Amino acid sequence: MMRLSEIDWNELWKEAxxxxxxxHHDSEFWNKRAPSFAKHASSSGYVEQFMAILKPEPHWSVLDIGCAAGTLALPLASIVRSVTALDPSTTMLSLLENRCREQRITNIRIVEGCWEDDWDDLGIGVHDVAIASRSLIVEDLRAAVSKLESRARKRVYLSTLVDSGPYDHRIVEAVGxxxxxxxxxxxxxNLLRQMGIYANVSFTLSRDDKTxxxxxxxxxxxxxxxxxxxxxxxKRLRRYLGHHLIRENGRWKLPYRRVVRWAVLWWDKEGTIPGEWCA
Known part of the structure; x- marks a missing residue:
């Protein structure tokens, strides 16, 4: 029997x-999806649950990787000292810039970039806390975790898929x-444990019952x-929806509800005593 220590979890990630x-979605995909994603992300309950796990402190400087249109950066800005918001989608960043202007937020630094870029060239620097919220769209997970850790002075947070997450397998299978x-x-x-990182794990939960x-x-x-x-x-998808949508309170919906979970993993950097730096 193979020992757990012998399993290459990074290779399994790549294969999966x-x-x-x-x-692997590029910036053009996210440019097209930006408006609808931004609207849904702010109304799903995910932000409130993530923030409850995060427990941000006023003195923090925060790096938000894959910030989208400010899903976390905007609520964080009203609490922490500063936020660096990084994303490859120019449309997402434009939406964030407009929101900052409308809400008169001045402590968010907006940077166009992605995981694969040289973050030194982008002037990212080191922050108290580094966050990758639902943005682990990477081929090499070990390299991404190491890169994220290198930009955190005290603590790292990341959230990632549980089971199928926001995807509905029925929709995908309906088109063939x-x-x-x-x-x-x-x-x-498992990869974090193999890297010597003892991560805490919490889950966010929401019910996908869109109408x-x-x-x-x-x-x-x-x-x-x-x-x-x-x-x-x-045509297949249209036929599937036409057959399955039901009327309820003047709106249409699918006849089933899905539970969407995200796992939030976080840990203090080595040498940091939990709680001492945020007292």
Whole structure:
């Protein structure tokens, strides 16, 4: 029997990510999805639950990797000393910039960049806390964790998929594609342990019970799950939704509810006594 210490968890992550039903999304994908993602991210309950786990302190400087349109950066800015918000999507960053202007927020530094960039060239620097919230869209997990850790002075937080997360396998399979959500949090946790990191684990939980104005609204809402959907696949999806949507309180919805979980893993940097630096 193979010992746990002999398992290459990083390689298993790579293999699982390669099996995903969706490819590694580039900035163009997120530019297109930015408005709808920003709207949903702020209304799902995830932010409140993540912030309750984070327990931000006023003196913190925070690095937010994959900040999107400010899902965490905006609420953090009203509490902590400063936030550096990094994202590869120019549309996401434009939305964040507009929100900062509207809310008169001045302590968020916005940086265009991704995991693969040289963060020294981007002037990222070191922060008290480094966060990667639902942004572990990487091929080499070990390298990403090491890079994230190198930018944290005191503590690291990351959140990642549990099971299928926000994906609905029924939608994907309805168009004729096979579904595989790729790697989830257990591979991340096991790799962290192999790296000598003893991570705390908490979970956020929300119920996906979205409602829609009509068939077109439903179609637009789930379209993101099907990468580069063909016209034939769209017809199949339209047929599936038309058959399954039910009327409730003047709106349309699917006849089932899904629970969406995210795992939040966090740890203090080596040499830090928990609690001493945030007293």
């Amino acid at each position: 990510q390669a099996r995903k039903h969706t490819p 594609r096979s579904f595989d959500h790729g790697a989830d949090y257990i591979l991340v946790y 829609f104005r009509d068939l077109e609204d439903a179609l637009d809402s789930v379209r993101w799950m099907i990468y580069e959907m063909t016209s034939t696949e769209e």
